Amino acid sequence: MANLHRLPTWDPKGGLRCVVESPRGSKAKFKYEADLEIFTLTRSLILGVTYPYDWGFVPSTLAPDGDPLDVMMFHDTPTFSGVVMSCDPIGALLVTQRKSDGSGRQPNHRLFAVPKGSEREEESQDARELPRRVRQELEAFFIAAGALADKELEIVDWVGPTEARELVEEGERLFKSSR
Numbered sequence: 001m002a003n004l005h006r007l008p009t010w011d012p013k014g015g016l017r018c019v020v021e022s023p024r025g026s027k028a029k030f031k032y033e034a035d036l037e038i039f040t041l042t043r044s045l046i047l048g049v050t051y052p053y054d055w056g057f058v059p060s061t062l063a064p065d066g067d068p069l070d071v072m073m074f075h076d077t078p079t080f081s082g083v084v085m086s087c088d089p090i091g092a093l094l095v096t097q098r099k100s101d102g103s104g105r106q107p108n109h110r111l112f113a114v115p116k117g118s119e120r121e122e123e124s125q126d127a128r129e130l131p132r133r134v135r136q137e138l139e140a141f142f143i144a145a146g147a148l149a150d151k152e153l154e155i156v157d158w159v160g161p162t163e164a165r166e167l168v169e170e171g172e173r174l175f176k177s178s179r
Contacts, residue, residue: 003093005034005068007059007084009172013115015086016168018071021056024078029145032057032081049144053139054079061171062178064106065097069109069171072138075118087113089164091127093155097146105154110142111164126160135141 004019011017016148021030029042045051057068073085074127091112095154098104112127127135139155147152 003034009060011086018085018087019056020054020079020083024053026051062174065108074114085115086130087115089113091160092164096154098152128158
């Protein structure tokens, strides 16, 4: 099995590669452990909270928290841990969270993407144009999902596809410079 963290970020046709860690409907957060090339259970979500869409990471990127960039993939059916999808980035929710050492706050943005060829691809081109209620529910989900992880998420803003691509490009630069 290949190390999923090291897959190329973009596929040959220009699609953003997204790796599923926690499938839609999961009540648990899973994490890919690159050194072991396996998925592990990180924690259970709080009662009543499940992942609204597939959740995972963008390979060959690095976020300020030291992990690959986070991504939520909008599509209608759950997949499973380890699935790699070719997607179009449609935006991001900019957030900050408390640093693990308690010394301040750091960015930990959530990208949003739509799998190429899905019906949602035609509906959702810009995360900022999602219905207001959907955006509010996603914000509430991320706050609830991090509640027992002691992250203290703070919502900053919603950005569109151009800014999402810029976040991916910055993540690629950080990944390359860390090697």
